[in-house]
Amino acid sequence: MTTAPAASPAVPLAAAPSNDAAPLQPLLSDAVIVLRAPTQVWSDRDGAMGTAAVHGVYHGDVRHVRSLTVSCDDSAIEWISTAPDGPSRIVFGGVLRGVDDTTPDPKVRLLRERTVADGRVTETWALRSRMDAPIRTTLRLGLHPEFALLHEVKSGHARPQQTEVEIGAGSARVSAGPQRLELIAAGADVASVPGGIEASWEVEVPAFGEATVTWELVLHDDTLVVGGATAPPRWDAAAVAARASDPRLARWLTTALGDLDALRLMLPDDPDDEFFAAGAPWFFTLFGRDSIWAARLALPLDRDIAASTLRVLARLQGTLDDAQTAQEPGKILHELRSSSLEIPSEGISLPPRYYGSVDSTPLWICLLADARRAGMPAGEVRALLPALRAALGWIRDSGDSDGDGFLDYIDRLGTGLANQGWKDSGDSIQWRDGSLADGPIALCEVQGYAYEAALVGAQLLEDLGDETDADDVMFWRAWAADLKERFAAAYWIETPEGRYPAVALDREKRPVDTLTSNIGHLIGTGILDADDEARIAELLRHESMSSGYGIRTMSTGAAGYWPLSYHGGSVWVHDTAIAVHGMRRAGLDEAARAVVGELLDAAEGFAYRVPELHSGDPRAESSVPTPYPAACRPQAWSAAAAVVCLTVLSGQD
Structure with a gap:
């Protein structure tokens, strides 16, 4: 295991909104929520977090994660669908035209399934191809732990806490006093980067086939009263x-x-x-x-x-x-x-x-x-x-x-x-x-x-x-x-x-x-x-x-x-x-x-x-x-x- 302090956000992570203006209560009407009390995840319609003040992964009265991104090394991901399935599951769909052919129909797509349980957030990414040749690429997850108090987020005064980061094989642990989170990312290369954690998977999609990766956040709060x-x-x-x-x-x-x-x-x-x-x-x-x-x-x-x-x-x-x-x-x-x-x-x-x-x-x-x-x-x-x-x-x-x-x-x-x-x-x-x-x-x-x-x-x-x-x-x-x-x-x-x-x-x-x-x-x-x-x-x-x-x-x-x-x-x-x-x-x-x-x-x-x-x-x-x-x-x-x-x-x- 290696230990490293978290610093400022890295390039893969969404930048926090500027604090130059007077703090304002976050707007919610355009955000997407997936929940299972006392855990909730707020994001854009493409599943990304970090661009709006309410975005993040919350557990109890603390926002554990401020921003979260997914990217592909060889293509932009163009998100085209948001499909809720009850309160605790949602599937985001995108196309990757950078690794596609030149015909009009998209042939490479990414389906991103997110589920939320008490103290647990799980995502499965399914990269599917209609191409007649294999695709090799790298998928990356970036997340920025924060551990800000909920009422501070509501008032527009969110203050990130000092964190300690431990990196293991396909895993990471981030703690801030009584709160901590664990990232479990089987098969991924997990690293501490300035501002947070990055996990990357080298994937190969066979011709006319599919490759999947799964990661999970396990959230803990010793002060939780519910x-x-x-x-x-x-x-x-x-x-x-x-x-x-x-x-x-x-x-x-x-x-x-x-x-x-x-x-x-x-x-x-x-x-x-x-x-x-x-x-x-x-x-x-x-x-x-x-x-x-x-x-x-x-x-x-x-x-x-x-x-x-x-x-x-x-x-x-x-x-x-x-x-x-x-x-x-x-x-x-x-x-x-x-x-x-x-x-x-x-x-x-x-x-x-x-x-x-x-x-x-x-x-x-x-x-x-x-x-x-x-x-x-x-x-x-x-x-x-x-x-x-x-x-x-x-x-x-x-x-x-x-x-x-x-x-x-x-x-x-x-x-x-x-x-x-x-x-x-x-x-x-x-x-x-x-x-x-x-x-x-x-x-x-x-x-x-x-x-x-x-x-x-x-x-x-x-x-x-x-x-x-x-x-x-x-x-x-x-x-x-x-x-x-x-x-x-x-x-x-x-x-x-x-x-x-x-x-x-x-x-x-x-x-x-x-x-x-x-x-x-x-x-x-x-x-x-x-x-x-x-x-x-x-x-x-x-x-x-x-x-x-x-x-x-x-x-x-x-x-x-x-x-x-x-x-x-x-x-x-x-x-x-x-x-x-x-x-x-x-x-x-x-x-x-x-x-x-x-x-x-x-x-x-x-x-x-x-x-x-x-x-x-x-x-x-x-x-x-x-x-x-x-x-x-x-x-x-x-x-x-x-x-x-x-x-x-x-x-x-």
Whole structure:
């Protein structure tokens, strides 16, 4: 074995983008992803990595490889095809006219198959020839290890780590503290070059024949806090897709269920309890709200992953009051990382275990009740009653920071998330004039979640608890009735756009008057009367809120509206699906089916892998939905939206 330090990139490797300009978040819409959580590979459509800021091989919260190239000594490779096969396999196809004859038809081609598994990336290169004489050439792989932290990549501040390189026979090992990778390249000449590793194969393709080479990257991270699911999914994707009456929905389900499969994770200490990672590339971990909603929307597909998500989050439930982590007794986790999340440009510093969400706790209770109705065994539900009591206790004791009777949030340290609902960007809660609301913020939808949680929590305690729960059952039913009455008095407003609930109450208890998609989350929770649910459903379908490809996050009538605003005018598929989910529960079937039609049009426009969000541009101006270029994909709750559409169109749970 030889040991050598890595230096600057060599000629075969793609050069990293210039850092002369101000750092920007990477764009994702044109990149190709192959994944199996917690591993993901982002590249160009030809499979190469290094020219775009997001490119690379990631494992957990670290980008292990920044750039990767393939070349042939005797010919340029002209890539002509990109063929995904599910979430974890893709084949790139190219022609090599430099070693071909002069006839028009290409006779020499390279097929590059890439597969991704948990901690493993494998490529097989098949060089095929229709020539009547043998071809001898050299194929080369160049890769540039980096080991940059994921949040640094996201912020545009990726910093390569110092590495040590060991070269062996047909292999290389690169390490950077707790992270390391191994290149296994049988039959190759492997060398350390400035900036990285190069592997080369001398190949001979017989006349009318084929030659193949295979290499593999094995990725390790001693700090990893999540692992990939080991069991196969519990659903038959083909059987589920066959239930769809619309062929577009069948195609969306096929893609979405594959993505949900690839997004399954577990915690190493509890490998049998799976949950959905929030999404790629930035959220390949446990997120309380996201994992709960994904499990809830996909509940007709898989009851067991809902149950295991509940157990995982119960094990991490808050037990003490800690401003640094936003933890409070009974509170459900917001996100889990292997290291602190630092976003200097936004003044954000989140600890590895962070509890800064106001809605995860009531949503956990709602999912528990939904899972029980879906058949979760009574014994499993009873085992979670202590967590249920603690979660209800958080709603009563800590969820209302200022004592006005509504659940609210405020970042106590100033380094956490300023907004702690699902719209967690700093400018997401605006007045109609575009000015920002001051906290504590009491979001409208969180009151709906809390109302539902109080009632279903009381029912669970009555059905499965013991005699000591009797007083709590009465308390929570009375609490819910009081909340419903106070919500009706405090939140309903009238503006030139109509009568609807305010998105939130601000610090002065004033109703923040912007018309937003948040009100769609109220439908089906029970906090609204039937007539008001129908009124909200109608508003959400009005042209100011409906883009034709889903429900906008903010009305076009608001001063802050912009179709490419993250939470101020874009369309989030899961957000629209939650409104549809509520419409169905409220018996508003016609409205639900109409909105499902918009989601199907969006899915078709994105080739059935629906991203995290897209532009709110009206359909009348765009024949296909416009991407939000930094949107993650796949995203678990966006994929789970396809299951909601199936239940609406089929009329079956």
